[in-house]
Amino acid sequence: MIRENLRNVTDSLPPGVRLVAVSKYHTEEDILEAYNAGQRIFGESREQELSRKRQSLPEDIEWHFIGHLQTNKVRFIAPYISMIHAVDSLRLLREINKQALACGRVIDVLLELHLAQEDTKYGLTPDSCRQLLDGGEWRQMTGVRIRGLMMMASNTDDTDQIRNEMTQAANLFDELKSEYFADVDYFNERSWGMSHDYPIAVECRATMVRVGSRIFES
Ligand SMILES: *Cc1c(COP(=O)(O)O)cnc(C)c1O
Numbered sequence: 006m007i008r009e010n011l012r013n014v015t016d017s018l019p020p021g022v023r024l025v026a027v028s029k030y031h032t033e034e035d036i037l038e039a040y041n042a043g044q045r046i047f048g049e050s051r052e053q054e055l056s057r058k059r060q061s062l063p064e065d066i067e068w069h070f071i072g073h074l075q076t077n078k079v080r081f082i083a084p085y086i087s088m089i090h091a092v093d094s095l096r097l098l099r100e101i102n103k104q105a106l107a108c109g110r111v112i113d114v115l116l117e118l119h120l121a122q123e124d125t126k127y128g129l130t131p132d133s134c135r136q137l138l139d140g141g142e143w144r145q146m147t148g149v150r151i152r153g154l155m156m157m158a159s160n161t162d163d164t165d166q167i168r169n170e171m172t173q174a175a176n177l178f179d180e181l182k183s184e185y186f187a188d189v190d191y192f193n194e195r196s197w198g199m200s201h202d203y204p205i206a207v208e209c210r211a212t213m214v215r216v217g218s219r220i221f222e223s
Contacts (some may be wrong), residue, residue, distance in 0.1 A: 099178030105148030153194030171209035
C-alpha cells in the first residue's frame with residue numbers, strides 16, 4: 006500500500022518539486038518499504054525518534070528535520086541532518102551554525118514563516134523575517150546556508166485561504182531573494198504543502214512538499 010500511495014503522490018508532482026516523505030510516528034519497516042520503492046528524502050519532527058530510527062535504516066537516506074527544533078537538541082542531529090526546515094529565531098540559527106562548525110559541516114536551513122490564522126503555530130512573521138535578514142549576522146555564519154522558506158498553511162477546508170497564504174509565502178520568497186540573495190543560486194527552496202493541500206502548494210510554486218499521512222496511512 007505504501008508503495009502505491011507513494012507512486013500516486015510522486016506521479017502527481019511536476020519535475021522540480023521534491024517529495025519529503027514525512028515518516029514521524031511510522032515504523033522503520035514502513036520507512037524501508039518507501040525506501041525500497043525509491044524514496045530517499047524523509048522528514049521527522051522529533052529528535053529522539055529520528056536518532057533512534059536512523060540507526061537501523063540505510064545510510065543514504067536524506068533526513069530532513071521538519072518540526073519545531075529546540076536549541077538543546079541541535080547538537081544531536083547536526084552531524085548528519087540534510088536540511089532543517091523550521092528555523093524560527095536568530096537564536097536557533099546561531100546554535101545550528103555553532104554545532105555545524107563543531108562537526109565541520111554546512112547545514113542547509115529554511116526560515117519558517119508564520120502566515121496561518123492559528124496562533125499556536127511557530128514561525129517568523131514576514132516582518133520578523135526581514136528583520137532577521139536585515140540584521141546581517143547570518144552573513145558571517147559559515148556553518149549554515151539559508152536555502153529558502155518553509156510554511157504551514159492554516160488547517161482549513163477553505164482552499165482560497167490556503168492558496169492565499171501560500172501565494173503570500175511565494176511573494177515574500179521573491180522579495181527576499183532580490184533583497185538579500187540576488188547574487189547566490191542556493192536560495193531556491195520553497196517548502197509548503199502537506200497531505201491535504203500539497204496540490205495547491207504545487208500551484209503556488211512549492212519546490213518541496215512534505216507529505217505524511219497520504220503515504221503512510223491508507
Ligand atoms: C506532520 C507534518 C507534515 C505532514 O503532515 P501530513 O498531514 O501527515 O501530510 C508536514 N509538515 C510538518 C511540519 C509536519 O509536522
